[in-house]
Amino acid sequence: MLYRPVQLVLLIVLIVSGLCFASNGTGLKNHILVRVENFTVPPATGPLTHILVRNLHDRPYTVTVQPKFPAGWQWAPENRTVTIEPNQVKRLPFTIEKAAGVKSNSYPIEITVFSGSDKMVYSQNIVCVSAPYFKPEIDGNFKDWSNAIPVTFTTAGKKTIVNTYWSKRYFYLYVQVEEDKLYSYKKKAALIDGVQFALASRNAVTASAAEAKAERYEFLIVDSAGFFAKDKCFYLINPDTALSVTQQRRSLEKLELKEAQVVVKRQGRTTHYECAIPFDVMPAIKPDVGREIAFSVLVHDPDGTGIRDWGKAAGLWPEQRNWFAWCSWEPMKWSTDPPYDSKLEWGLCSSKH
């Protein structure tokens, strides 16, 4: 007589605990987002790196975050335990005490997040996003860029390589875009290829209201059609401008930045964009060794991959998509989803060594 009730109780216990376990097993994945920020100075110089943890749940979460950096590296502390309020993001610092740079500039990181008996493992490849001090000639030669720290990302099978330098007076950018065809800038062009990039001070944020200020400088560099035509840089927005401007499909004609130096060259299946932007037009950014800034790049390849977004490649969360993050212009076309935020970590360092 007692046998059947015991069986039932056991069955109920098993089902309930199974459900609880299932709930816990997916709980972290459903409620906690993780992202490792890229290094803003070369790893060998002992950077402070940050792991971002976001709680999507409607109740506080206490988690232990334990990173695992490449073999042979030393870091401190070994892990951090934090309580995160609903919708809060916590930025957890870890000091890299011993590390070595690699030519590929790609470092696999594994983050294990614990909460009670629940566990989640998150993997991300991070890079060193830093502009060494150097003054290249903007001449379409590109040989000067061997001391830069290349950041490579792939979109729909096509590579984009971003290199940066700085001096006290200029920010230098060199982007290699693998693409089938280059569409140059000319009046009334239906398609234009280009590299759009944004620079801001480290603490700048992108608001989500049209009347808020932009808090960034944004540029577009393009090839100019015509044998003698100079390649161009357009100045799309500055920090004092209302974000409503970003939504206007402005003609580029009146936005040219004459102070910039630009060379765009096509070699094989790659378009090379090289430019120098004077810091004089970006007074909110103080160039200095060790200075952290915000930076991002969009590559326009309308007949190929569409828009290539460094924010996506760098692992920003879907919630960090924002229509106000980048300026529209004529005749560029967005995809159906908003672009990712234009303010990602970047650094100014002395050298890559």
Next chain:
Amino acid sequence: MFKRTGLSNIPAVLSFMICVLLLAGCSVNETYVSSGAQEGSSIVTRVASSQNIDPFEAGKQAGEALREEMGQVQPHTIILTECFEDEAQKKQVLKGVCSVLPKDIVFGFSTYGSFAQQGCLDLDSVSLLGIGGRGIATAAALKRDLGIAGLTMEENEDELSRRLRAGGSELTAKLARRPDDRLLVIMADAHSPKNQFLLEGAQKEIGRDFPITGGSANKNAGQTFVYFQGRMYCDSAIALLLSGDFDVSMSGRQAQENAKVISSAAESAAEALNGMKLKPFSVLAFNCAGRKGKLDNISEELTAIQSVIGKQIPLFGAYCAGEIGPADIAGTEKTVSSGVGWHVMFTVLGR
């Protein structure tokens, strides 16, 4: 026949002798010794700075300002730090300083800027520390051709370590020693973490207990110079030994975030000042340029330092690519000084 051969050799012999004489004339004296320190005599240290986009004018103005600050006392040693882009501009800075002050007493290095009681200086600036009076003596040495240009920690750590240790040892061995030696200042084209190897070489000669401070030269491409007797050198290191009847007190702290950079500078300055039992007469601060880059407002760190040391005592600060002094790292082997990065290293001089 014999006679004719001898005569025909005369021009060749003369040419050889002229070359030898010219080479001797061009050779660089790699040591310097000021007059000796006399116990109880005066010690005068003063700081002067200038910022000007014309590098010659900047150097000249700083030199003139220092001369005025020093008053009747002629400096016998000057430490120069400058923050100009490119070799040509740096040459002009040196020319400017040496148009006012004797070049034989000018030593220093290229930095990322400087700070003094008057404020923080960044690009297009030069700062001078004048050392004079009979109570303090100096000895300086230069080690050229360290042989580390182009070598990296990733690929050449063993070779770097060997060359830098040898270089540091050779550099320090050249210094004229005195019984009242108090502080060694090393300024080198060897940025963090390479500066530790150079320091270990120096410590082999002078001892691990001897107080050593200093900074690494700017490592931006084309700016890695040290200055010895008014001349510029790459891939080199200089050492300046201070002697006399004074004491030194040192402290170092590291930080990589705005608020901590500010608070750690104040803590370190306080520790160095509290450790000085005599009356402080000068403060040296070798600070990390990376720390400066983390500051939202660079003057806030100086304000924090001044809240501790006041605004009267001469303060000579430089932003460097590596620092030598007491390391603020848990588990560091106990030596007075280490070569590190991300630090501010204070030395308070008192008597």
